[in-house]
Structures are given as C-alpha cells and as structure tokens.
Amino acid sequence: MRHSFAPALLLASLIAAAPAAAQDDSRWTIGLGGGLLTTSDGPTGASSFDHPLFGDEQGEFNADYAGGDASHYELSVGVRLRDRLALGVTWSESSVSDDAAIMARLPHPLYYDAHRTLEASSGSLSRDETALHLSLKWTVHDGEALQVGLFGGPSQIELTHDLVSAIRFEQAYPFDEVTYEGADIQSESGDAVGYHVGADVVYWFGETFGLGFLVRFSGASVDLNAPNGESMSVDVGGLQGAVDLRVRF
Numbered sequence: 001m002r003h004s005f006a007p008a009l010l011l012a013s014l015i016a017a018a019p020a021a022a023q024d025d026s027r028w029t030i031g032l033g034g035g036l037l038t039t040s041d042g043p044t045g046a047s048s049f050d051h052p053l054f055g056d057e058q059g060e061f062n063a064d065y066a067g068g069d070a071s072h073y074e075l076s077v078g079v080r081l082r083d084r085l086a087l088g089v090t091w092s093e094s095s096v097s098d099d100a101a102i103m104a105r106l107p108h109p110l111y112y113d114a115h116r117t118l119e120a121s122s123g124s125l126s127r128d129e130t131a132l133h134l135s136l137k138w139t140v141h142d143g144e145a146l147q148v149g150l151f152g153g154p155s156q157i158e159l160t161h162d163l164v165s166a167i168r169f170e171q172a173y174p175f176d177e178v179t180y181e182g183a184d185i186q187s188e189s190g191d192a193v194g195y196h197v198g199a200d201v202v203y204w205f206g207e208t209f210g211l212g213f214l215v216r217f218s219g220a221s222v223d224l225n226a227p228n229g230e231s232m233s234v235d236v237g238g239l240q241g242a243v244d245l246r247v248r249f
Helices: 007-023
Strands: 028-038 046-049 059-065 069-082 085-106 116-142 146-171 178-204 209-225 231-248
Touching (some): 046 146, 085 178, 116 209, 146 231, 178 231
Antiparallel strands (some): 028 231, 178 209
C-alpha cells in the first residue's frame, strides 16, 4: 500500500495532542464496530485481447461492474483537544463480491471484419477497500449520557479490484456463433487521498462504556491499470453506516 500520509504520523499527532487535552480533563476514546458501505459502480470501458483464432484482429469486450453494499469494519482512536474539539484516526476495511455484465465482439476465424457478439455475466469478482481517515470532530451536544458530533477531514483509500482481462469461449464450424465459457481475471490495486464528512451519536452507559452510531461519506478517485494497458479511474468510498462499541479513559 502506497501511503500518502503514514499511520505513524497520524498517531504522532494524537500523542502530541494529549497534553493539551489533559488540561481540559478530556478523555481518550477507542471505538470498534462495523456496518455497511454503499460502493459506487465499478470501472467501465472497452478492452481488447488476442486469441490464436483471431488472426490479425483483436477481440473486444466491455465489462460493467455492478458495485453494491459492502461489509464494513473499523477501529478508531480519538482524543479531545479543547472543550468540544477532538482529533481522531479511523482505520476501516470493506469487502464486496461484484458481478460484471460483459458485452464482447469476437473476430470470425474465416472472414475478416465479421465479428460475433456475446453477452454474459462474470460473478464473484472481489472489491476490497481499506481506508485511513484523519478527523477533526466538533461535539454539538455534550450531555452527561448523550453526545452528538460532526466530523470531517482527509482520507486515504486503497482499492483492490478483480478485473476481467479476457473472454474464454467455445466455437464450432461454421464458427458463426460462440458459447461463453468464462473469463480470465486479474487483480489490480491503487490508492488515492480524498475526503470524508460525517456525524455520530454516542450513548454512554456510564463513565467508561458507550454505544456509537455514525454515518460517514467519503470520496476519492483511484487509478487502476486496465487490462488493455491503459489507466482507468474508479470512484471509491461512498456512504457508510456503522455501529461501534466506545471505551473512554
């Protein structure tokens, strides 16, 4: 993973903030939870591939990746800086299995410029996102048991995505039709820095333990290497909802 800002730097920011926080009798907070991330549609675009039966021509296909709701897990650490202002770092990971709708044009082995068309679907394509969020949080309601906060800041998001690289097919004389047999898959990764904004509500059962509910929207654009050797841009992040257990000390 190519970090644009290192986790160690974020942790150092929290440690440096601790003395200031102590002056206001503030608390450290740790959260652990999970939920769902609604991902955007995956990359689209035409790709080409070779086959011994194509001769000088190339096959072409377009794979349209569906996206969907991904399972989401996160771990957060925060410290209050001044009064209602806090600084936090959140690590999150989400995973979903995508489907890709495939439209292909395959050259005829006997006739030039006489493509056969094929429509199919390739399933079980993995899409994994790992994010690191650095947040400034403002507590808009600071009750004894109930706290409500707004937060935002930069995010680094890494994407690992399975991509269709070629189509497998069967054909028989006179080769006017083809039968879909499957797809070759390659995994590509990339990362980018974006942003996030959100809100959370925490209910504290006592001095130490609480239950948090949060909504976060994050966004960035990651470049992946396409099967045809070009670069494709993929929107990452999205709307996240999570429930977590909070501990303060």
